[in-house]
Amino acid sequence: MSNFPLGNIGGTPTVQSDFARPNSLTGGHRGCQGCGEALGARCAIDAAHQTTGGKILVVNATGCLEVFSCCFPENSWSVPWLHSLFGNAPAVATGVAAALRSRGQDSIRVIAQGGDGATYDIGMGCLSGMFDRNDDVLYICYDNQAYMNTGVQRSGATPPLARTATTLPNKSYLGSDPQTGKNLPEIAMAHGIPYVATASIGNIRDLEQKVSRAINIRGSRYIQIHVPCPLGWGYPTAETIRIARLAVQCGLYPLFEGEYGKLVGSTPVEEPIPVESYLRPQRRFAHLFGKNVSANAVGVLQNIANGNMEKYRLNWEILDA
Amino acid sequence: MFHQLEGSQAIARAVALCRPGVICAYPITPQTHIVEGVGELVRDGHLEHCEFINVESEMAALSVAIGSQAAGVRSYTATSSQGLLHMIEAVYNASGLELPLVMTLGNRAIGAPINIWNDHSDAMSVRDTGWIMLFAETNQEAVDLHLQAFLIAEKVSCPVMVCVDGFILTHAYERVDIPSQEEVDEFLPPYTPRVSLDVDDPVAIGAMVSPDYFFEVRYLAHRRQMDSLEIICCVAESFWKKFGRDSGGLFHEYHTDGAETIVVTLGSVAGTIKDVVDELNASGEKFGVIALTSYRPFPADSLKNSLKNAARAIVVEKAFAIGIGGILFQEIELLMKNINVKIVSVVAGIGGRSITKSMLRECFLNKNSGENVFLGLNEDIVAKEYVPMKSHSCEGNVP
Ligand SMILES: Cc1ncc(C[n+]2csc(CCOP(=O)(O)OP(=O)(O)O)c2C)c(N)n1
Ligand code: SF4
Ligand SMILES: [Mg+2]
Numbered sequence: 001m002s003n004f005p006l007g008n009i010g011g012t013p014t015v016q017s018d019f020a021r022p023n024s025l026t027g028g029h030r031g032c033q034g035c036g037e038a039l040g041a042r043c044a045i046d047a048a049h050q051t052t053g054g055k056i057l058v059v060n061a062t063g064c065l066e067v068f069s070c071c072f073p074e075n076s077w078s079v080p081w082l083h084s085l086f087g088n089a090p091a092v093a094t095g096v097a098a099a100l101r102s103r104g105q106d107s108i109r110v111i112a113q114g115g116d117g118a119t120y121d122i123g124m125g126c127l128s129g130m131f132d133r134n135d136d137v138l139y140i141c142y143d144n145q146a147y148m149n150t151g152v153q154r155s156g157a158t159p160p161l162a163r164t165a166t167t168l169p170n171k172s173y174l175g176s177d178p179q180t181g182k183n184l185p186e187i188a189m190a191h192g193i194p195y196v197a198t199a200s201i202g203n204i205r206d207l208e209q210k211v212s213r214a215i216n217i218r219g220s221r222y223i224q225i226h227v228p229c230p231l232g233w234g235y236p237t238a239e240t241i242r243i244a245r246l247a248v249q250c251g252l253y254p255l256f257e258g259e260y261g262k263l264v265g266s267t268p269v270e271e272p273i274p275v276e277s278y279l280r281p282q283r284r285f286a287h288l289f290g291k292n293v294s295a296n297a298v299g300v301l302q303n304i305a306n307g308n309m310e311k312y313r314l315n316w317e318i319l320d321a
Numbered sequence: 322m323f324h325q326l327e328g329s330q331a332i333a334r335a336v337a338l339c340r341p342g343v344i345c346a347y348p349i350t351p352q353t354h355i356v357e358g359v360g361e362l363v364r365d366g367h368l369e370h371c372e373f374i375n376v377e378s379e380m381a382a383l384s385v386a387i388g389s390q391a392a393g394v395r396s397y398t399a400t401s402s403q404g405l406l407h408m409i410e411a412v413y414n415a416s417g418l419e420l421p422l423v424m425t426l427g428n429r430a431i432g433a434p435i436n437i438w439n440d441h442s443d444a445m446s447v448r449d450t451g452w453i454m455l456f457a458e459t460n461q462e463a464v465d466l467h468l469q470a471f472l473i474a475e476k477v478s479c480p481v482m483v484c485v486d487g488f489i490l491t492h493a494y495e496r497v498d499i500p501s502q503e504e505v506d507e508f509l510p511p512y513t514p515r516v517s518l519d520v521d522d523p524v525a526i527g528a529m530v531s532p533d534y535f536f537e538v539r540y541l542a543h544r545r546q547m548d549s550l551e552i553i554c555c556v557a558e559s560f561w562k563k564f565g566r567d568s569g570g571l572f573h574e575y576h577t578d579g580a581e582t583i584v585v586t587l588g589s590v591a592g593t594i595k596d597v598v599d600e601l602n603a604s605g606e607k608f609g610v611i612a613l614t615s616y617r618p619f620p621a622d623s624l625k626n627s628l629k630n631a632a633r634a635i636v637v638e639k640a641f642a643i644g645i646g647g648i649l650f651q652e653i654e655l656l657m658k659n660i661n662v663k664i665v666s667v668v669a670g671i672g673g674r675s676i677t678k679s680m681l682r683e684c685f686l687n688k689n690s691g692e693n694v695f696l697g698l699n700e701d702i703v704a705k706e707y708v709p710m711k712s713h714s715c716e717g718n719v720p
Binding site for chain 1: 343345370374378392394410525
């Protein structure tokens with residue numbers, strides 16, 4: 001774990017380690033202890049805030065992040081913030097960007113954000129429309145791989161074989177079907193938009209750099225951040241960062257960047273670990289390690305990780321060659 | 322200046338004169354010509370500082386308008402029928418967020434079965450969404466109501482829907498007076514939002530509201546709508562002063578003084594009804610007409626006052642609620658409870674079925690009609706289909 005410290009090793013300090021960090025999402029919100037999404041949102045919006053000198057407007061889809069941050073009459077946001085609906089955040093952000101353009105305020109940047117359910121599923125049409133028009137919006141997806149706000153149901157981002165409230169394993173069913181799910185960063189790239197990236201709260205420096213870079217690019221940009229959820233995934237609340245790092249290290253959450261539809265870079269995994277190390281600590285995969293489960297089940301996920309290693313060139317060896 | 326224009330083109334020009342900063346819409350018959358029209362005006366440079374956005378769905382169309390209005394810019398969209406249903410969640414959202422955007426609804430039936438022709442089912446399906454809903458009687462009024470709609474919306478901080486009958490108004494060519502930009506600028510000042518997204522003064526819009534406050538929020542929305550009755554009148558009056566036309570307001574009365582029977586209706590069919598009433602009155606009858614402009618808020622007190630001296634009120638409407646019947650009829654019946662006026666429900670023009678003068682004349686003169694008339698219904702088709710339908714549903718015993 002020592003390879004990705006939170007602190008200020010090696011050059012520029014992180015926004016989060018700065019005493020004067022913007023605190024876009026302040027304390028007092030109602031997120032669970034150890035919530036990866038709260039952390040991811042604070043890191044991302046703070047980075048955008050610092051890069052633009054506070055010139056950001058944020059549109060939020062319905063989901064945990066919205067519900068826990070803005071319970072009237074309290075509000076944890078110190079940036080201008082608008083919540084409309086679950087499935088329309090990209091279109092609302094398009095409208096905000098259009099308003100700024102009509103007034104000639106092009107130094108103000110627009111961010112839309114939502115969970116994986118808002119992004120992969122119900123808001124997919126609006127998101128694709130926003131990409132299609134190349135609207136000047138940075139869309140950030142906080143990927144906790146299920147509908148957490150409604151009680152951990154399956155989404156299009158739920159990994160194969162994961163247990164959710166709507167994919168409860170039994171004797172003949174091992175959790176979310178391996179044939180299902182989609183790869184939204186790839187779908188975003190297929191729209192040919194200027195910038196797509198994946199990030200993880202296990203690597204805050206990388207996350208901040210990607211957001212800082214993306215916020216000033218013109219046109220549609222998409223960043224997807226892996227944000228473990230202690231409640232929905234079933235692990236102790238202190239383990240959020242560790243779980244996030246394990247996902248990256250085993251290859252199940254590849255960190256990469258794409259520009260105009262092409263993969264342009266990825267973060268290599270120094271010492272890859274078997275997926276089992278990532279899966280075992282989480283209750284949502286516990287059924288894969290029961291007595292009567294064939295080893296093949298974990299193999300399905302290991303194959304995905306191996307595929308990612310190759311596809312996104314995550315191995316040091318490959319890079320060296 | 323007078324122009325011979327298609328209704329949609331006239332509306333497009335009226336909207337452009339209001340200088341919206343963002344316009345977005347998705348095509349659906351019969352609204353399409355309106356957005357094509359404004360789109361062209363934007364691209365030809367008639368409308369400065371206006372962004373015209375082609376979206377991928379009606380949900381996106383209204384959502385874009387929500388975003389731009391919340392960012393402090395006057396916004397406009399238009400739809401019809403299925404499109405309105407597709408954006409329904411955003412319809413509630415726009416009024417809940419108190420965003421004063423304006424939307425034209427080119428009234429059309431709702432399927433299945435799919436039907437592109439005019440009736441008011443679409444408007445009636447959103448009557449409780451918290452929008453102010455105005456109905457135009459003519460293309461001239463459609464133009465005038467759009468100019469008024471932005472002013473009303475922005476004064477009340479509530480979205481306004483201008484309902485215009487699909488095809489009958491949207492596609493009809495008529496002589497229409499389109500005011501000059503200078504006149505409209507004098508009537509409609511630039512938009513100053515009550516709250517908006519602003520980097521210098523950050524606010525959070527769209528919070529989660531608990532049972533401790535939600536009831537009050539909804540109640541205040543109701544109060545705001547009821548208060549807007551007065552504002553709608555004031556705006557119509559200042560419109561009259563500026564442009565010399567009696568457009569808008571709560572409703573238009575026609576020969577209601579001393580009328581024995583008053584026909585109450587919505588939208589363009591009021592014109593046909595007035596013709597029929599003229600003919601009937603010429604032969605000694607005593608008919609009057611009330612064409613409702615403001616359907617929401619519902620001008621209950623003024624309406625009651627105008628109806629209370631009649632012996633009979635006939636409510637002619639182009640929509641009905643399956644399982645109960647005429648909708649405006651129910652509202653008027655409730656209004657007139659304990660007042661001795663016989664209320665008759667006439668449902669007509671459903672799915673574009675013609676409403677002719679002779680049909681109306683016969684209906685109005687039939688003083689012994691039942692309370693629920695489905696005018697123009699083809700009884701032969703009904704009889705043929707009803708028997709097998711009924712026998713099928715009655716086969717066997719209900720377990
Ligand atoms: C149209 C609509 N359908 C369903 C819901 C219920 N709902 C609210 S949040 C949510 C799940 C959110 O999941 P996700 O976007 O992944 O965000 P998370 O809570 O996991 O952060 C659902 C299903 C809703 N608010 N609106
Ligand atoms: S359920 Fe998960 S995502 Fe939601 S607040 Fe709790 S930890 Fe965060
Ligand atoms: Mg989620």
